[in-house]
Amino acid sequence: MAQQTITLIGGGLVGALLAQQLARRGFAVKVFEKRPDPRLSGFLGGRSINLALAERGLQALRSAGLADDVLQQAVMMRGRMVHAPGGHSGLQRYGVDDSEVIWSVSRGALNMLLLDAAEAAGASFHFGQSLVGANFGRQRIRLADEAGVHRERDGGLLIGADGAGSALRAAMNAQVPLGERIESLGHGYKELEIPPAGELPPGLAQRTGGREQFALEPHALHIWPRGGYMCIALPNSEGSFTVTLFLPAQGAAPSFASLPDAAAARAFFAADFPDLLPLIPRFDEDFDSHPVGTLSTLYLERWHLDGRALLVGDAAHAIVPFHGQGMNCGFEDTVVLADLLAAAPDDSAGVFAEFQRVRQPNADAIAAMALENYVEMRDSVADPHYLAKRELGAKLAERIPGHYMARYRLVTFTHVPYAYALERGRAQDQLLEQLLRETPNAAEVDLDAAARLFQAKLEPLPRLRHG
Incomplete structure (x- = not known):
């Protein structure tokens, strides 16, 4: 026609x-x-x-x-691989299993x-x-x-x-x-690159998952949370990772204003991201040639x-x-x-x-x-209270799937309107906070009582459309 x-x-x-x-x-x-x-x-x-x-x-x-x-x-990402200060790392899954993943695409x-x-x-x-x-x-x-x-x-x-x-x-x-x-966030970003494992000196790459061309676990979004700032890394299909540094644009160190060149940035990474820096062999070139993006x-x-x-x-x-x-x-x-x-x-x-x-x-x-989510990624993923809420939420999602689904899952793995996910997430969070105020340890929360609370206070979730 x-x-x-x-x-x-x-x-x-x-x-x-x-x-x-x-x-x-x-x-x-x-x-x-x-x-x-x-x-x-x-x-x-x-x-x-x-x-x-x-x-x-x-x-x-x-x-x-x-x-x-x-x-x-695309490359599948099962969750966040959190790299804590001191070199410890652990995977926080996005969903319940491999039916709930996100994909890194070029x-x-x-x-x-x-x-x-x-x-x-x-x-x-x-x-x-x-x-x-x-x-x-x-x-x-x-x-x-x-x-x-x-x-x-x-x-x-x-x-x-x-x-x-x-x-x-x-x-x-x-x-x-x-x-x-x-509305400016007041923070900026700069991109760096981890090359495929074969381009790194022997012994540096943490080859895992049978994907030897990757220097880190390929099926994860890697986060180095450091409070008011962070680095993340997403896998690329040819074996590299795109690393993004997020920092305040101005102000006292650390900020992009306090890192005028690669030498200053290298010293900052050596102190704050010592496990990441060796994986970026072209660090100086990347830092000096890539612009600071605005947010x-x-x-x-x-x-x-x-x-x-x-x-x-x-x-x-x-x-x-x-x-x-x-x-x-x-x-x-x-x-x-x-x-x-x-x-x-x-x-x-x-x-x-x-x-x-x-x-x-x-x-x-x-x-x-x-x-x-910026605050969550740079601060909360390593915070004990956040982890307790996450643990309790996972138990409730299994116990009462018709009344509880984490907001991240609602946003990422369903088609419910974003506005509904925001409102529902806030209501659920208030109830989780109430439960953990009385018992800060998620393992000690009475799950039967928690389930009754959610069923009494919240309407059942709508029919959730997965792909």
Whole structure:
């Protein structure tokens, strides 16, 4: 069926998947992306090179027929491998078993797979094209190519999937204020790399799990929590790990301001991450050449201009990365929006308003949970009280699965709305705190009494949809 043209600004992960979803539903889709085609020039993301794929994102990929292809390139992560000061480490599982895991995926490889899929579905891509202006009344857009030459084109229905620094959002905000608020975390990040085990001196690599190319346990997200800061490491399919250092941006040591060069950073790592430093042989080169990334949360009062333009993914609701849900949330956006447009292709104003009504409370909820998870990852994973709550929660999940599921599992392994997971998680946490206030040792809590308390105070969980 012939339908109006939809113009997407941004061909990254969310833009490419949305293009594929819309093209499969019969829409004529054009995508304009400011970067060159990564399939020809190599991936030039400038951002984290691997990401955590969870059930919400997987479900979106299943709906697009792409989940199996993506998982062939991914590395399973069963839980957090916590590396405490002193060199002790232990695995904290994310779920109950290997049916509840997350996946480390390469941003570049995933983007290229999604571009291929979108083109195969009929979407057309135009690379090296930056949005520099929009006339929303005339539905015209102005683009600049890599040589700086400007051209005007028909815009049709405009959707911005161009990330946290969205050019379409800026154009929309100039037309009608969107109520934009950006809250900086005050912390930044820098990426380093652990190479495959074969590139390390003999004896350094902790080869485990039958995967000898990895220097650490491959099926885990590794965390070195140190209070107000931390390092994490995610496995890559070829055997390396991407290490990310999170620190305050300014202030007294340790902060990025207090580490002006690799020599200062090396001394800091030798003191605070002595087991990690030897695994990063190109430490000085990585530290001096990789930029410090910023961490902020974006809030908008308006995601759309009536029926003419809409923002999705990070362009509408960028969050900090500490719950591993930014991509997953954006992928959820694509399914909701594609379904709404397919159901009412001639009512873009109604569709855009409904999309914001449905998705904004959930975007706000995962933004809040991502900020809370940063504190949990850098502080709580080694805290005895946190571990006691975790132990008691695991026992309750087994005893009364219809009334208790840890918030992390609700977010990561089900499709319940983020807003529900936030509210339910807070209610459950209050009850866990009440139980442990009376008996700080989880092993001493009367589980029958605890189960009765949860069943009396909380409604049964909704039917939980796993993939």
